[in-house]
Amino acid sequence: MGIISLEKLDHLYWLGRYTERVYTTLRNFFKIYDCLIESPEGAYRGYCERLNIPDIYTSNKQFVYSYLFEGENPDSLLSNMNRAYDNAIVLREEISSKVLSYIQLALDTIEAGKSTTAPVFDLQPVLDYLLAFWGCADDYVEMEDCRNIMKCGKYVERLDLYIRLNYNMKDIEKEFNKLVHRIQKTHMCYNMDNLDRLTEMMNRKADWKTEYQEALCYLGGIIEVR
């Protein structure tokens, strides 16, 4: 153990991205779920627009089910968790069986939740498992490069979602600083121009509502993996 192939680099990075995608979107979903209680039909549309995912849903109720549990829906929580699993399963010897087990538990929990009438209750453990995954990764992923690559994926994804979902500037700046710090610790190729442009946007406190697409474009091109 000690060599990270290009293929593994790709899996580590996307494992970071997909676990973060599930974590942040689920946290946001919990807020939306609450809003949908009193909102008119179609109240989820703004959320879809902001995330730039197609509105394939026919009602609030159908949105809740499909967005969480439909394996055929590529934007669903289940699909994203499956992608996290697909990347994790090929990394057992890098991340260890212990760390991998939290991905398995999170996936099993979403699968088991398909018949739930209270998704917020039943999916809460998914957040717990993902937090445990990252905590465990700090303890059990022995190669620092592996941890750094995964965390780069995590912060790119978090920033992407925070910008799309219009989080406040302070949160975005905090995550951006974490990303910059982490990138510098890895030996991955990264796009210096994109990083500079994003830094410039941060420094001038860009208006994310109007400039988010430009920011996402720079962010998406920072790390050069497949």
Add this chain to the structure above:
Amino acid sequence: MRELIDHTEGINRLLARYGVKFGLYKNGTFHEQLFPFDAIPRVISHEQFLYLEKGLIQRVNALNLFLEDVYGEKKIIRDGVVPEEFVFSSSGYLPECEGMTPPKKIHSHISGIDLVLGKDGDWYILEDNLRIPSGASYPMIAREICRQASPETFRNNPIVDNRNYAKLLQEVMEYVNTGGVPVIMTPGRYNAAYFEHSYLAERTDSELAMCTDLFVEDNYLYFRDYRGKKQQVGVIYRRISDEYLDPMTFLPESLIGVPGIMDVYRSGHVAIVNAPGNGVADDKGIYYFVPKMVKYYLGEEPILKNAPTYLPFYEEDRKYVLDNLEKLVVKDVAEAGGYGVIFGNELSREKLAEMKQLIEKESRRFIAQEVIDFQDMSIMEGDEPVPRKADLRAFVLSGEKTKVWASGLTRFSRNPDSFVVNSSQGGGFKDTWVLSR
């Protein structure tokens, strides 16, 4: 022990959590399936294990000598002990390996020998697996969890710790290593035994590599990292079949494999575990001759028995098989994984006649065996123990010395009417305890 059995569900839950699965293709689609664990162990007494150990070491040593001979001097053929038809027409015989001597002359580093315990109390060898036998990881991880579930059981019984398999494997890989990092090569996550590949890589501190991570340069094998740096590979425990190992030597149309790896191997610059070409020795037709190999190479009487086997290739045997087909089990030598196994007593009159015709026409393709009436083992079905057929895959590791792992994979059929225990056909597994006294 009762306490351990009461935790069966919890043990299976933890096995699921750790991804203890195997892959299956059904209707062209890949599925991952849990491998059901039954907590009632197979118990092998100390004396019984000493007997098995001796017999297995003897058998594997003879098989290794056979492989060295058959790709070298071919004395056993010249001396008429094994007919050449059985060697050169075997699909496992690879002319490309002629004249090749692997590092330290070890061909089968990891041998999976399948045995059953007959009702007469004797062990019978059903088959030798000398290519890429899988299954050791399951009892390894199950033991770890069983010890957590019921420490009392392990405190109160003299059970040999089986969690040293990774260490034994590491020792073997280190012994044949030609100088470089150890690598476990997997065809990828959609392979049936992918769990095992990744688990063994984790436990042996080896690199788990896909074919695309490896390349040959100046007749050495290298692993390339994401920064473009290369590290020499000294030993590769490959978990892909011979024919996909090197498209330059075997299947030119294959998209997997490492081009040129066979040249590196031929030059002695990398050890391949297990050596290519071993299929000739675990061919179901060659199985018949293994007791003869023991006598020929070692000058010893075989300790372990084969199941009584007939080769329709020989006229006398063919006559017996055709006359007694309804009470025999027929195996297609080209099949594996429990496929191609036909029980004569399950065939209709028409099918029996068809089978006889086929045996007459393609006598080299089949072997026939007496159906061993093997001992049932108890498994839990709900709260009740029920009897089921079970076999034992013993693992023999050949490095500086030949050693038998003090455990093994006990597979059982979940179907009360079936003798087929393969996981791919719905079987489950048990831990195998070897007692230390």
